[in-house]
Amino acid sequence: MTHAxxxxxxxxxxxxxxxSTASRALSGKAVAYRISSHTEQLVLDAAAKLDFRPSQVAQSLRTQKTKLLGVVLPDVSNPFFASIAREVTTYAEENGYSVLLADSRESTEVERKLIAQLRAREIEGLVISPVGLHQQHLEKLHTANLPVVLVDRGFAESPLVSVTSNHREAARxxxxxxxxNGHQEIGILQGIPGTTPNDERLSGIEEELKETGIPFTxxxxxxxxxxxxxxxxAAKFLLKKHLGITAFFALSNQIGLGALQAIAEAGRKIPQDISxxxxxxxxxxxFLASPMTTVRQNIKELGRLAAELIVKQLLTGRKPKKKVHQVPVEIIERASVFNLLNSEKE
Amino acid sequence: MTHAxxxxxxxxxxxxxxxSTASRALSGKAVAYRISSHTEQLVLDAAAKLDFRPSQVAQSLRTQKTKLLGVVLPDVSNPFFASIAREVTTYAEENGYSVLLADSRESTEVERKLIAQLRAREIEGLVISPVGLHQQHLEKLHTANLPVVLVDRGFAESPLVSVTSNHREAARxxxxxxxxNGHQEIGILQGIPGTTPNDERLSGIEEELKETGIPFTxxxxxxxxxxxxxxxxAAKFLLKKHLGITAFFALSNQIGLGALQAIAEAGRKIPQDISxxxxxxxxxxxFLASPMTTVRQNIKELGRLAAELIVKQLLTGRKPKKKVHQVPVEIIERASVFNLLNSEKE
DNA sequence: ACCCTTTGCACAATCGATTGTGCAAAGGGT
DNA sequence: ACCCTTTGCACAATCGATTGTGCAAAGGGT
Incomplete structure (x- = not known):
């Protein structure tokens, strides 16, 4: 392009x-191929003067390496995934890889198409937060020897490498x-059933309830x-149907925002009326009306680790030893949980 | 890659x-090159059976078209830019282009490097929210005939095409x-001085103050x-130095979050103590403690329009007629502005 | 029957790099 | 002086597509 x-x-x-001599001098193979240092310098000077940058397209074709990573996310505009995109692109860039970004809009169908396009571009590896309901098309990549790292959403019993938060512990x-804090009737505002973040959080929830003897409805x-x-x-429905409800647990930030809306419309206040x-x-x-107690995932670490796993694999040619990578989670307690026990005492 | x-x-x-026949049949040039429909079908069937996807790398080399767009943003994890990334990638994808994403981390130096890398990959066009203090390296692209569209941040008197909000009107x-609402001492929490979003907002602010006869300090x-x-x-400083301050105007969402922090630490309440x-x-x-009155930029439109301008230019080969594209803005009034006039009457 | 046009495809060059190999010139040993 | 090794580079093939051109076979007109 760029003309001349x-x-x-x-x-x-x-x-x-x-x-051949020019190529070897420029790629640091002068000694290996016995280019005299005088000739080497001539080439380097010429390249500098002409502002030469080798065509990556031509290099890719010849060396069969594109130095390209695919990143597929269900919603790039979601700050959670945006942060992952950022971590992966900067880590990749630092290691000589470029990132092809694609947005699957939470559709497995779109996800399939995007992956096909990325393969046509001969990406060397794929970092993906899959929609999460189907993994067959992803396993196919794995068997075709294309390194894949799942991030945020994994699959149960999968041969694929994944980096996720410890959803179960976090939910517990x-x-x-x-x-x-005395809550027994807790509404769970879930995400996509069948995806691991959702289902593992649910099973953590169930475990914790069982352990404390609270029925799981x-x-x-x-x-x-x-x-x-x-x-x-979901929140609107629960507020209507379960009058005794005293708390919500929202399984994502976006879900939480929707719940806030429903709670406000119902004329309830956090935390007095609902935690x-x-x-x-x-x-x-x-800074919310009631500062929110949240489960903070270590997003940077999720993104960085996913990037690292794929890049190291490409650089060394060795698959990571561990398949499942769990990143710890932190709970930030603020003011959105009301203590029912204290209030009874008073 | 992907082995076989x-x-x-x-x-x-x-x-x-x-x-040659196979190539022509597959690229829909059968009639143009007098391939019999029988032969054409043989090729198409074979391609389908073998799951053939042409190497884009080889195609790119031969046709000198990579169908690649570069997108450079100062901070992908910022929801504002993340939304732009999303709009551009999906529009590009729909039109046969793929997006190489890069994050300049608000550094012109990094921005330069990233652009050099993107050029080595022979991108056909660039959508960029530049750091905004220097444009020489961007003009160079323009003179090298690489289509560039600036988004969010433009430059005064630039030959480059830009898509931005109408910062001046929005600020006014x-x-x-x-x-x-009776405010006269208004603290302006600005962004990067010298960038067009910042400076145009400032000049809008100045205009509005002048027009109403309020001194501009x-x-x-x-x-x-x-x-x-x-x-x-900035907010902390102003709260200390200007005791008569009654309102803040924060020139970005992130700035606003920081101001919220400073206001809370100073023990002031929005809107009673400070609007x-x-x-x-x-x-x-x-859902903030005090629902925030905000200037809503039409981010989707900014992103979509930028993508459209670059893609259409590539598809038609014609530069857009208009250089400066301004997208209207909307002000969402909520509860963070206190009416000083009413309160005086009471 | 002969010639000219059309049909239907194959050959070979090409995009811009990398890389295995070959060969002349220089150097070194006796 | 002769031969062998080393030095220093160039030739040509190659990656996987696209595309200009040439040519044999078929068809059509008189």
Missing amino acids: ATKLKHVAEAAGVSL GAMKILIE SSMIQGNQFSESSGYE MITFDDHPYSE | ATKLKHVAEAAGVSL GAMKILIE SSMIQGNQFSESSGYE MITFDDHPYSE
Whole structure:
């Protein structure tokens, strides 16, 4: 493109050497191929003067390495995934890889198409937060020897490498706080059923309830997307149907926002009328009408680790030893959980 | 990569035709090159059976078209830029282009390097939110005939195409609301001085103050980054130095978050003690301790329009007629602005 | 029957790099 | 002086597609 881009040929001519010599001098193989240091310098000078940058396209074709990573996320505009995109791109860039970004819009169909396109571009590896309901197309990549790292969403019993938060422990921790504060009727605002973040959180919730002897009612679980509208509908429904409800546990930030809307519309106040804990911490969590108690995932670490796993694999050619990578989670307690026990004492 | 990827050669052999015939049949040039429909079908069938996807790398080299767009943003994890990334990638994808994403971390130096790398990958066009203090390296692209579209941040008197909000009008509108509510001592929490979003907002602010006869004090303008910490420091400083201050205008969402922090630490309440308007609306703006009055930029439109301008230019080969594209802005009034006039009457 | 046009495809060059190999010139040993 | 090794580079093939051109076979007109 860029019109008169200088090619290796021009450098070679300017230096008065052959293409092969120019190529070798420029790629640091002068000693290995016995290019005299004088000739080497001629080439380097010519390249510098002509502002030569080798065509990565041509290099890719010849060396069969594109130095390209695919990153597929269900919603790049979601700050959670945006942070992952950022970590992966900067880590990749630092290691000589570039990132092709694609947004699957939470659709497995779109996800398949995007992956096909990325393969046509001969990406060397894929970092993906899959929609999460199907993994066959991803396993196919794995068997085709294309390194894949799942981030945020994994699959049970998968041959694929994954980096996720410890959803189960995180959910247990949040439930523990609610229960310790005397809550028994807790509405669970879930995301996409069948995805591991959702289901593992649910099973953590169930475990914690069982352990403390509180009955686990499936009708207290509502919602079907990690979205604001799903959170809104689910919370609205639960507020109507379960009059005794005293707390919500929202399984994502977006869901939480929707719940906030529903709670406000119902004329309830957090935390006096209804307590709440939300997955995903944010800068604004602290400044909400009631500062929100949140489960803070270590997003940077999730992104960086995923990038590292794929890049190291490409650089060394060795698959990571560990398949499942769990990143610890932190619970930030603020003011959105009301203590029912204290209030009874008073 | 992917091990035994089928190449055009294999398709040609399977169909019993030459490479050229296979290529032409697959790229829809059968009639133009008088391939019989029987032969065409043989090729198509073979390609389908072998799951042939042409190497984009080889195609790119031969056709000198990579179908690659570069997108460079100062901070992908910022929801504002993340939304732009999303709009551009999906629009590009729909039109056969893929997006190489890079994050300049608000550094012109990094920005330069990233652009050099993107050029080595032979991107056909660049969508960039530049750091905004230097444009020489961007003009160079323009003169090298690489289509560039600036988004969010432009340059005064630039030959480059840009898509931005109407910063001036937006800022005037916000100031007008504050002034109409009786505010005269208004702290401006600015971003990076010298960038067009910042400076045009400032000049909008100045215009509005002048028009209403309120003195414009430069010491009321503080801050130097579009970041939370800059907003925090600036607000903290102003609260200390200007005891008569009654309102803040924060020139970005992140700045606003920092200001919230400083205001809380100073023990002041919004809006009673201090009013506030923030640039950039967000889902949570409504649920803050005091629901925030915000200037809502049409981010989707900014991103989509930028993508459209670059893609259409590539598709048609014609430069857009208009250089400067301004997208209207909307002000969402909530509860963070206190009416000083009413309170005096009472 | 002959010639000219059309049909239907294959050959070979090409994009811009990398890399295995070959060969002349220089150097070194006796 | 002669031969062998080392030095220093160039030639040409190659990655996987696209595309200009040439040519044999078929068809059509008189």
